[in-house]
Amino acid sequence: MHGLGNDFVVVDAREQPVAIDAARAQAIADRHTGIGCDQLILIGPGDDTDVSMRIWNADGSEVAACGNATRCVPVFVGRDVSIRTAAGVLHAAIDGDGATVDMGQPRFGWDEIPLAYAMDTRALPLAWDELANPVAVNIGNPHVVFFVADAYAVPLEALGPDIECDPVFPERINVNIAHILATDHLVMRTWERGAGLTRACGTGACATFAAGRRLGKLAPSVRLDLPGGLLRLAEGPEGQLLMSGPATHVFTGEAAL
Template sequence: MSLRFHKMHGLGNDFVVVDARTDPVAIDADRARAIADRHTGIGCDQIILIGPGSDTDVSMRIWNADGSEVAACGNATRCVPVLVGRDVSIRTAAGILHAALEGDGATVDMGKPSFDWNAIPLAYAMDTRALPLAWGELANPVAVNVGNPHVVFFVPDVHAVPLETLGPDIEYDLVFPERINVNIAHVLAPDHLVMRTWERGAGLTRACGTGACATFAAGRLLDLLAPSARLDLPGGSLRLAESGDGHLLMSGPATHVFTGEASL
């Protein structure tokens, strides 16, 4: 059996995108890990399966490189209208998202963030504005769900934090029943910050779209950021804005690299 695929990326966060709108393709955890392997497979951070939508233009499923399926991926969502060639509504496990072509990428309405401890989820109730927890030099993060669960730490220098060491400790802490994405950020100005992300199931990443959304939402919650801001990630920059109804609007590039075929 052969697999036709598209290699795409958003700020270096790279994907194997399978267009299954016409012909169904079976993806499971084992197959996702095999596809994502950079030595023996195609290689990617996430596998994206685009299917037909019953109440939307398309549907989207997402697997991390470790085979775990997740509900949302901001960078991948921007790739969908670029691949399809028009503005689209997308059914995901996190709900319906709307993505519109813009410049060399797209703008996505990522919905409203949730700071409820049950929605993240946490193992027990606590203040999500400042979790009473610490891991090494990282303490008291904001916890937020933006389709995926995240914690956000605001620090003086994102490059001084050993995220490659602390990231997995935080991701697998038992206080996070579904594991967690870890973001560290430094606010340069109310409309500008720099950040890095340890992504659940993928590790250090050049860019994390939901991580950028979570960091922006946390900054807004703590009155650190303006209603629109530029977020600089290792792979490039995203623009985040808060709409009048509290939705997060994420804008940034999405790139089609090549189309290929692989044996399954």
């Protein structure tokens, strides 16, 4: 499956347990010797929810949240669902050719990102070449957001790895570059922690929207243009982030796990 080109191998473990570790996830995600994907998604039974979801990046690291993958879950299951994740319970509803997900409230505390030491997360006093003073936000996983004049003029392929692995981010970081076309329309790209450049990042879109709202730059409902396509974000009545976008089934297969 994929959400705007951010592609996943989805493993159904609702009826029988499936053992996945970092090495197995990395092998499956390899595009030359495995199946190939940005992330591996394991859908299992939920104790107090409809289902549970675990997520591994292509490098084998397990992460707590993935917005595009979360949209795929109700489409995969065939109905609206509550989903237990390491980041908490999310609710996802089928919406046209995709889904709308309540991604919860963003967190901005320096120790919630987390950062190595206390800083103002509205503008970290840090710089990497032409990129400086990002907003830091956690939306189930950690992000920094840089607002720039042109998201496609920034050499994200070169700068992304250095920012991701900077010691100031003890859990590493997802890196988002965005430019604002209007208060309700922006363009963005993401370097994903553990996956590199992807065509779309759902939590990155949420983080960018949350950062723009915090700085007073964006309206309560926006369109985000990503390399893989379009997402819509809105702020709910309790400050939660509502993300809407496509989720596409590509093929079904069998593999020895």
